[in-house]
Amino acid sequence: MKKMKPKYMQIIDAAVIVIAENGYHQAQVAKIAKQAGVADGTIYLYFKNKEDILISLFEEKMGSFVEKIDEEIAGKKTAAEKLLVLVETHFQLLSEDHHMAIVTQLELRQSNKELRMRINNVLKGYLQVIDKIIIEGIETGEFSETLDVRLVRQMVFGTIDEIVTSWVLNEEKFNLTALAPKVHRLLINGFAGC
Amino acid sequence: MKKMKPKYMQIIDAAVIVIAENGYHQAQVAKIAKQAGVADGTIYLYFKNKEDILISLFEEKMGSFVEKIDEEIAGKKTAAEKLLVLVETHFQLLSEDHHMAIVTQLELRQSNKELRMRINNVLKGYLQVIDKIIIEGIETGEFSETLDVRLVRQMVFGTIDEIVTSWVLNEEKFNLTALAPKVHRLLINGFAGC
Amino acid sequence: MKKMKPKYMQIIDAAVIVIAENGYHQAQVAKIAKQAGVADGTIYLYFKNKEDILISLFEEKMGSFVEKIDEEIAGKKTAAEKLLVLVETHFQLLSEDHHMAIVTQLELRQSNKELRMRINNVLKGYLQVIDKIIIEGIETGEFSETLDVRLVRQMVFGTIDEIVTSWVLNEEKFNLTALAPKVHRLLINGFAGC
Amino acid sequence: MKKMKPKYMQIIDAAVIVIAENGYHQAQVAKIAKQAGVADGTIYLYFKNKEDILISLFEEKMGSFVEKIDEEIAGKKTAAEKLLVLVETHFQLLSEDHHMAIVTQLELRQSNKELRMRINNVLKGYLQVIDKIIIEGIETGEFSETLDVRLVRQMVFGTIDEIVTSWVLNEEKFNLTALAPKVHRLLINGFAGC
DNA sequence: AATGAATGAGTATTCATTCAT
């Protein structure tokens, strides 16, 4: 399995650094190879092409992202609590990884439509985690039983994503994680705050 | 004033079509010129460079977008009503303009960071419209007085944007405008639906 | 006769200024037109094309250059004296016209081979003045009767031209005209200075 | 050291041929690459940009030019003899290399001012060879002790250059090398031929 | 497995010239 070979992750980590520091359009394969300490051609022993590096990067990172969130959620009882932990952990993980925050929120979005659709596919694993929480909340009666799960998921993800992007664009000047409870309350209660 | 010259809008409209149909990275100046029915060089009588076409495109379209939403909102009394109209009109306008929907939700996001920051600047006008509604709602007591305006705005915009993008990615298979009331209810009342 | 029309010289004078101040390759027709205070299209009522402006420029300026030198030489008796006056006047006229010095020594040499051959043709009038002095000197016995007129003319012109070019490249920091007697002595007596 | 790689000189030699045969402004990079038998992109592995090819071309060729002249001069005793050999070798080397003659006398002068000043810099090595001869001649008493070295050098170079250019413009119809003794005598003795 | 030299397709922009008014 190629993922076991040390150079596989070495190249992916190099890609994150190069993209974060140079921007998507300045992240040439040669630069990634240099950062990874391998020859240009070596890249192609581990990845089909440049796009494959980016997809794999997203898959690997998003995979462990979802794993960590799953772990954190596991112990929580109510759906509301789980949602809070999801928002908190999402904010926390990106706060801790400056490079990944830039790459996911800004740089990877410059990829072409096709690549973005494949990235969206990877994202589905995360969206399912959100869906599960919503469905659980509806079933336990915590959330309104009339909720449209897809719409709610889009509200949750859209809100979180917009806030994180804004935080990155503002050069991460404020404490993102601290916002989690307020965001959670907004999502649960809406404007009314009933 | 350059905007009065017919070829100015002619080129911008051509750019929208070419970008929507070919994708951002396949939207060569020559293609835009051909679509607009002018010579390549004529483009440069009206725009400084290619980037200037894209900025101008966004300014012109976003300008009339905000204008139309402002008009629709004008007659409404409550902040909640205004918010509904905003969501409705936002959905409506993009539903009516297939090409612009693709361009704003998918293609223009592939532009480089600098261009995107300039686009964000144009977007501010729209965000201020949202802010005004929120502030009005707080002042009239419709909305909770503890709301963090920025966060709320990010929830509103992030939610709308995510829904529209998802609609475009799904090839506009469902009726977007019809979702407005449900989205509005979600934003106002949250999951609880009190 | 087109040369009588005021705009003809107006455009030529504008070309000298534009070329001197912007360089040959930055001297666009539009810039010359603007400097001359006419529309771009008007240029083509007086000149066949851009090259024709440059040829005409050189013809007009070189014409009056030769005329003035002829006048100065007229009164002199010996060939040696005439040669001194020629060098002196050549230096003097270019010292007085900063723009023309730059245009003739640096900028016009960047034109293509064909244009340069046509310019060389115009130059022949000047070279004949030199030839006449040499021939007269040989006939009066002032100069060696074994002189190869063409070679001597090339030495005279090559020397003068190299000195003027060097003076322009040095940003005209020294008094060019003051060099004339030394240059004259060198040409007449060579290194030996017998 | 890049100069050791065979393709470096291969490209430079191709550039000389392409420029000589097509003219400076028709010497596209693609043409040079084709003539050199390499891909367009390969050019940029050896040269920073097109201008760098031209500078390097001049440096390499002028370097060996000066070397050869230095070698020829080495065995000669008097300054006058050395001057003769310099003129002779200068004429000889350009007679032997039709392409370089065209390139140095006609084509390279069409480059822009900045490139020309960098070329002038390379030329300084040659001018110093001339200077050394003049200074030596003054010190040994062969030449007048009142000579202005810079002026004399300009006379020598200006004369040689003008003669060679004229020879190239006349399509090299006469024997250039055979002129050396006459040119030498002219420079040494001037018109008087004492 | 690893290398890195070589490849070659692809594109924004300028500017001399024209011609309808």
Next chain:
DNA sequence: AATGAATGAATACTCATTCAT
């Protein structure tokens, strides 16, 4: 005579990918 908006041909350079070693 004069205008100036419109034209469209022409070109250096980058970088993902390959393949001989």
